[in-house]
Amino acid sequence: MTSETAETGGAESPPLVEAEGITKRFPGVVANADVDLDLHAGEIHCVLGENGAGKTTLMNVVYGLYQPDEGELRVRGERVDFESSADAIAAGIGMVHQHFQLVPVLTVTDNVILGQEPMRGPLVDRESARQRIVELSEQYGLAVDPDARIGDLSVGAQQRVELLKALYREADVLILDEPTAVLTPGEVREFFEVVRGLVAQGKAVVFITHKLREVLELADRISVLRGGALVGTADPHEATIESLAELMVGREVAFTVDKTPAQPTHTMLQVRDLHVKDDRGVQTVQGVDFEVRAGEIFGIAGVEGNGQRELVEAVTGMRTPTNGQIVIGEYDIVGANPRKVQGLGVGHIPEDRGKHGLVSRFDLTENVILNRYHHPPFSQRFLLNRGVAKDTTQRLVEQYDVRTPSIDVSASTLSGGNQQKLVVARELEQELRLLVVNQPTRGLDVGSVEFIHSQLVRRRDDGVAVLLVSAELDEVLGLADRIGVIYRGELLATMDAAEATRERVGPLMAGQTQQAAAAGAGANGDGEGKQGA
Numbered sequence: 001m002t003s004e005t006a007e008t009g010g011a012e013s014p015p016l017v018e019a020e021g022i023t024k025r026f027p028g029v030v031a032n033a034d035v036d037l038d039l040h041a042g043e044i045h046c047v048l049g050e051n052g053a054g055k056t057t058l059m060n061v062v063y064g065l066y067q068p069d070e071g072e073l074r075v076r077g078e079r080v081d082f083e084s085s086a087d088a089i090a091a092g093i094g095m096v097h098q099h100f101q102l103v104p105v106l107t108v109t110d111n112v113i114l115g116q117e118p119m120r121g122p123l124v125d126r127e128s129a130r131q132r133i134v135e136l137s138e139q140y141g142l143a144v145d146p147d148a149r150i151g152d153l154s155v156g157a158q159q160r161v162e163l164l165k166a167l168y169r170e171a172d173v174l175i176l177d178e179p180t181a182v183l184t185p186g187e188v189r190e191f192f193e194v195v196r197g198l199v200a201q202g203k204a205v206v207f208i209t210h211k212l213r214e215v216l217e218l219a220d221r222i223s224v225l226r227g228g229a230l231v232g233t234a235d236p237h238e239a240t241i242e243s244l245a246e247l248m249v250g251r252e253v254a255f256t257v258d259k260t261p262a263q264p265t266h267t268m269l270q271v272r273d274l275h276v277k278d279d280r281g282v283q284t285v286q287g288v289d290f291e292v293r294a295g296e297i298f299g300i301a302g303v304e305g306n307g308q309r310e311l312v313e314a315v316t317g318m319r320t321p322t323n324g325q326i327v328i329g330e331y332d333i334v335g336a337n338p339r340k341v342q343g344l345g346v347g348h349i350p351e352d353r354g355k356h357g358l359v360s361r362f363d364l365t366e367n368v369i370l371n372r373y374h375h376p377p378f379s380q381r382f383l384l385n386r387g388v389a390k391d392t393t394q395r396l397v398e399q400y401d402v403r404t405p406s407i408d409v410s411a412s413t414l415s416g417g418n419q420q421k422l423v424v425a426r427e428l429e430q431e432l433r434l435l436v437v438n439q440p441t442r443g444l445d446v447g448s449v450e451f452i453h454s455q456l457v458r459r460r461d462d463g464v465a466v467l468l469v470s471a472e473l474d475e476v477l478g479l480a481d482r483i484g485v486i487y488r489g490e491l492l493a494t495m496d497a498a499e500a501t502r503e504r505v506g507p508l509m510a511g512q513t514q515q516a517a518a519a520g521a522g523a524n525g526d527g528e529g530k531q532g533a
């Protein structure tokens with residue numbers, strides 16, 4: 001639908017939001033340089049750009065979190081000067097961040113009305129709020145139980161609560177920052193339906209994503225940022241994944257991984273009959289067996305939440321298994337702490353860089369030496385050699401193209417994708433025997449994905465054993481030499497990459513065993529990995 005046909009649009013009405021000449025500077029960086037952006041009722045506007053291109057900054061300006069240094073914002077044709085997000089919300093702008101801002105112990109209703117409680121005299125009128133939430137869920141197809149506790153909801157349901165929160169505040173413009181990064185394939189499909197419903201009812205949606213297939217499927221309008229500036233717009237009917245990638249990155253991007261057949265040698269990681277419980281005490285890994293040899297990439301495919309997190313935490317010493325063996329080299333590491341495991345030459349790229357990868361208030365050098373400051377070359381005779389630490393950080397920042405004004409800024413100032421590149425650089429560029437990577441390219445732009453993939457293959461070719469866990473089926477199929485499929489904590493099948501196709505692995509990810517798949521029973525493709533590009 002276009003603005004002309006939208007309920008609240010119409011050829012003569014101005015865009016819901018016009019951003020004109022927006023410039024926003026941070027120390028040493030021009031995050032947005034003279035950017036124009038129009039958001040129309042009834043349109044899905046995709047904003048693309050490589051990591052650090054300025055997408056989040058621009059949206060934070062529109063949402064009132066940052067004030068622009070230059071330029072102006074107009075809402076329905078009227079100039080606005082937002083001093084905070086409260087002003088933007090009052091003007092009908094809502095934003096759903098990548099990290100949800102919900103209180104886990106409260107109910108859906110309490111979260112939605114938080115800070116906006118309807119009062120009847122001195123009392124909160126919870127019942128009328130609850131009724132309004134039910135109406136909104138029905139109107140926009142946002143299925144959630146208003147009385148459920150947030151902590152008990154799936155990620156997809158929590159995202160629907162965030163949308164309800166914005167709609168309850170009567171938002172006409174919804175800014176969604178990488179909303180599908182955290183969703184399972186089934187949830188992505190449901191989410192697309194919701195977004196289509198929102199624009200059909202006259203809302204304007206801004207959709208930030210690195211997944212170009214999603215852009216082609218959903219966008220009415222595409223804007224591309226590079227180095228803080230708007231470098232172009234693309235017509236979703238004419239654009240291809242390749243053309244969008246080139247517009248974003250400024251060069252051609254390869255979508256297939258260039259690698260020769262693996263030459264594996266001895267077993268480096270052996271996992272036997274592994275059982276692991278999650279934080280709630282639920283047995284999420286249930287009798288897993290596999291091994292990874294030096295010089296190969298063993299990929300674990302699976303829809304998120306099937307025990308991958310607990311498996312990776314057990315292998316890296318962050319979680320003690322309830323049963324089973326994990327042998328790295330010749331050591332059984334069950335009971336060993338993460339530092340000990342790391343000392344065996346184990347690198348770890350965690351799925352949650354905020355929790356386990358980086359300390360956001362530390363500068364880049366402190367983050368690079370985080371788990372190695374007590375090892376040479378950083379430590380010499382118990383003293384930290386700052387010069388070596390800084391030189392190493394500078395080299396990694398250049399080699400991995402971490403976009404930053406300097407290595408002295410705190411990690412929190414880096415864009416999400418650049419934070420991830422820093423973690424990957426630190427973990428890959430050390431003495432390694434085993435590398436455990438969980439969702440290594442989440443939030444990365446297509447150019448960075450291409451680079452990180454080639455680096456993983458390079459370390460494999462150096463003789464490192466690589467355990468790759470990813471919900472992106474394309475990533476596992478493109479990188480791994482052998483593949484296991486995890487479903488409800490069990491490895492359903494292990495196969496050579498040559499035998500692994502999307503058609504074979506997809507149904508297994510949905511829990512369909514090989515026998516059933518051969519009989520053709522009930523394949524619905526729901527288990528397909530999230531789309532790579």
Ligand SMILES: Nc1ncnc2c1ncn2[C@@H]1O[C@H](COP(=O)(O)OP(=O)(O)OP(=O)(O)O)[C@@H](O)[C@H]1O
Binds near residue numbers: 054404413416
């Ligand atoms: N609060 C801040 N202080 C200093 N620099 C910042 C701050 N926020 C963003 N930047 C810088 O502004 C630039 C743009 O960052 P932004 O987060 O907008 O990029 P992005 O396009 O959203 O990237 P990604 O795809 O990685 O999320 C980056 O160079 C970043 O380091």
